[in-house]
Amino acid sequence: MWLIDTSELVKKLKATGATRVALQFPEGLKRDAAGVASSLRDAGFFVVISGDPCYGACDLATGLLEMVEQVVHFGHSPLDDTPCIIYDPYRMDIDTEVLGIAIPYLSSIDIGLVTTVQHTHMVPVITKYLASRGITCHSAHGGTRAPNPGQVLGCSYGAARDCHNDEILFVGTGLFHPLGVQLSTGARVIALDPYCRTVEVVSAERFLRRRFALIEVAKKAKNFGIILTLKSGQKRQQLAERLAMMSKDAFIVAVHEVSPDELLNLGFSCYVNTACPRLAYDDQERFPVPVISPQEFEIVCGSRTFEDYQIDEIT
Amino acid sequence: MWLIDTSELVKKLKATGATRVALQFPEGLKRDAAGVASSLRDAGFFVVISGDPCYGACDLATGLLEMVEQVVHFGHSPLDDTPCIIYDPYRMDIDTEVLGIAIPYLSSIDIGLVTTVQHTHMVPVITKYLASRGITCHSAHGGTRAPNPGQVLGCSYGAARDCHNDEILFVGTGLFHPLGVQLSTGARVIALDPYCRTVEVVSAERFLRRRFALIEVAKKAKNFGIILTLKSGQKRQQLAERLAMMSKDAFIVAVHEVSPDELLNLGFSCYVNTACPRLAYDDQERFPVPVISPQEFEIVCGSRTFEDYQIDEIT
Numbered sequence: 001m002w003l004i005d006t007s008e009l010v011k012k013l014k015a016t017g018a019t020r021v022a023l024q025f026p027e028g029l030k031r032d033a034a035g036v037a038s039s040l041r042d043a044g045f046f047v048v049i050s051g052d053p054c055y056g057a058c059d060l061a062t063g064l065l066e067m068v069e070q071v072v073h074f075g076h077s078p079l080d081d082t083p084c085i086i087y088d089p090y091r092m093d094i095d096t097e098v099l100g101i102a103i104p105y106l107s108s109i110d111i112g113l114v115t116t117v118q119h120t121h122m123v124p125v126i127t128k129y130l131a132s133r134g135i136t137c138h139s140a141h142g143g144t145r146a147p148n149p150g151q152v153l154g155c156s157y158g159a160a161r162d163c164h165n166d167e168i169l170f171v172g173t174g175l176f177h178p179l180g181v182q183l184s185t186g187a188r189v190i191a192l193d194p195y196c197r198t199v200e201v202v203s204a205e206r207f208l209r210r211r212f213a214l215i216e217v218a219k220k221a222k223n224f225g226i227i228l229t230l231k232s233g234q235k236r237q238q239l240a241e242r243l244a245m246m247s248k249d250a251f252i253v254a255v256h257e258v259s260p261d262e263l264l265n266l267g268f269s270c271y272v273n274t275a276c277p278r279l280a281y282d283d284q285e286r287f288p289v290p291v292i293s294p295q296e297f298e299i300v301c302g303s304r305t306f307e308d309y310q311i312d313e314i315t
Numbered sequence: 316m317w318l319i320d321t322s323e324l325v326k327k328l329k330a331t332g333a334t335r336v337a338l339q340f341p342e343g344l345k346r347d348a349a350g351v352a353s354s355l356r357d358a359g360f361f362v363v364i365s366g367d368p369c370y371g372a373c374d375l376a377t378g379l380l381e382m383v384e385q386v387v388h389f390g391h392s393p394l395d396d397t398p399c400i401i402y403d404p405y406r407m408d409i410d411t412e413v414l415g416i417a418i419p420y421l422s423s424i425d426i427g428l429v430t431t432v433q434h435t436h437m438v439p440v441i442t443k444y445l446a447s448r449g450i451t452c453h454s455a456h457g458g459t460r461a462p463n464p465g466q467v468l469g470c471s472y473g474a475a476r477d478c479h480n481d482e483i484l485f486v487g488t489g490l491f492h493p494l495g496v497q498l499s500t501g502a503r504v505i506a507l508d509p510y511c512r513t514v515e516v517v518s519a520e521r522f523l524r525r526r527f528a529l530i531e532v533a534k535k536a537k538n539f540g541i542i543l544t545l546k547s548g549q550k551r552q553q554l555a556e557r558l559a560m561m562s563k564d565a566f567i568v569a570v571h572e573v574s575p576d577e578l579l580n581l582g583f584s585c586y587v588n589t590a591c592p593r594l595a596y597d598d599q600e601r602f603p604v605p606v607i608s609p610q611e612f613e614i615v616c617g618s619r620t621f622e623d624y625q626i627d628e629i630t
Binding site for chain 2: 022027030031033034037038041047048049050051052053061063064067223225227228230237251252253254255256257258259261262263265266267268
């Protein structure tokens with residue numbers, strides 16, 4: 001069952017005057033859909049649940065606004081000012097004591113601090129805890145896609161760059177975000193997983209080796225599908241059109257969801273991803289052929305060198 | 316490489332004045348996408364390929380009309396008069412000699428004749444061949460969703476019903492269509508696969524037994540997700556809203572594509588499919604829980620008896 005009090009949400013929705021609402025949950029919270037829908041229906045609303053995959057506020061269920069008056073988007077903070085969307089971010093506290101295990105890994109007492117959306121409310125708490133241990137933390141605003149201080153997204157590392165530190169502490173799960181922080185800043189990055197209670201000094205070397213190998217395979221491709229998603233906050237049409245003009249063998253492939261089966265059916269020997277950057281980096285194993293980033297395609301086409309490797313961000 | 320002369324298509328497109336076009340192929344023709352796109356680009360068009368799954372003209376890539384002026388939809392005939400769509404149906408000839416193997420299975424010399432879209436141009440040829448063997452064939456128009464005489468769709472059997480025969484010959488592949496013909500007409504149905512050169516007298520018994528078992532499982536479900544697709548020709552919103560009102564434990568789940576992973580994540584213990592009818596019937600094995608038809612849900616809710624079992628059609 002959903003932990004947030006739906007009575008607050010009911011009040012917000014009633015204030016809009018809406019009687020028909022849609023609910024959109026990220027994958028990890030989808031199980032709460034039936035419970036939240038039931039509460040809202042009991043409160044008098046007509047409710048539709050979005051059953052499409054959702055990995056961020058870059059993927060708003062705006063299509064449902066044909067059927068309803070408001071969409072409630074759970075789990076993420078706003079990327080833009082799309083109307084008729086109510087955000088209900090998901091907050092996960094961190095036990096500050098776990099921060100102690102990261103301290104021996106720090107080489108500086110003046111560091112940058114970044115995290116992901118579910119923990120950004122903890123930034124002041126983390127900063128205070130580390131200050132009590134003699135460490136000064138800097139958090140920056142990452143721009144409109146990441147509205148909270150210290151917030152990084154898998155497609156946006158402005159908050160890491162803008163703290164201007166040579167050493168950055170990332171608090172959160174997984175290695176994708178800290179890897180992006182490392183590649184986009186060049187800083188020394190310490191990744192603390194507050195749940196597994198593990199610390200790692202991030203190295204991009206293995207990642208870059210894998211990407212280099214993939215680029216070499218892509219150079220032999222017969223043709224290229226330039227993936228363009230139709231999702232609200234991931235649709236980079238200008239970029240896709242520019243990339244498609246870089247090779248006579250490149251064609252734009254427009255999709256709602258990037259699916260390995262569809263890529264296989266279309267039969268291109270390489271794809272270039274202009275949708276969520278993580279698709280090219282994280283999901284390579286799911287795909288039948290190389291899926292490379294826009295910057296990697298520039299390397300394939302000879303308009304960028306591997307020395308100028310850049311991580312893909314949506315700006 | 317695409318077998319249809321793209322020069323004809325180029326002429327049609329130029330006649331519309333379009334310079335930006337999108338191409339949409341069903342799964343079996345997707346491999347031709349790069350070749351057709353290349354031809355059209357050489358002819359001066361800006362081309363986008365739709366990379367989403369496509370199983371019929373019920374699923375037009377109208378979303379791409381934000382980016383292009385015309386969508387070319389390959390492989391299917393029109394279901395409706397959506398503007399800015401050019402249809403390029405796929406035609407597959409049949410060796411008429413193969414019809415001979417079906418004749419011993421016929422119990423009448425006055426039969427109905429139905430087939431699927433890629434063979435409807437053969438209806439006059441088949442009729443003539445069977446007439447030469449003393450058999451009279453009747454073909455009917457199936458309504459607006461199936462504009463060709465004798466054409467049935469997986470969601471529309473009007474052409475079978477409207478020939479008013481007690482015996483119907485289905486020419487085509489697979490058993491889903493002839494099963495639908497049998498269930499929707501009650502006629503004796505002979506299915507001839509012109510490629511495998513096999514003939515079968517269709518029996519719905521095993522199908523009905525499986526559906527009965529599924530309904531029994533569905534009766535024990537804790538809750539129901541009423542699947543509503545957003546695809547142009549499959550969106551049955553009124554039906555979904557009516558079904559959702561039949562149980563306090565039923566909620567509308569709106570999707571672009573029906574995906575087993577998403578159904579699993581949402582965690583409903585049964586789904587009711589108002590999208591393409593074949594999903595519930597053909598794809599049951601892909602799904603983690605029962606996926607039943609609207610009519611089957613009525614049986615679960617007690618507002619229809621199993622004796623009144625009806626195959627789901629989109630009208």
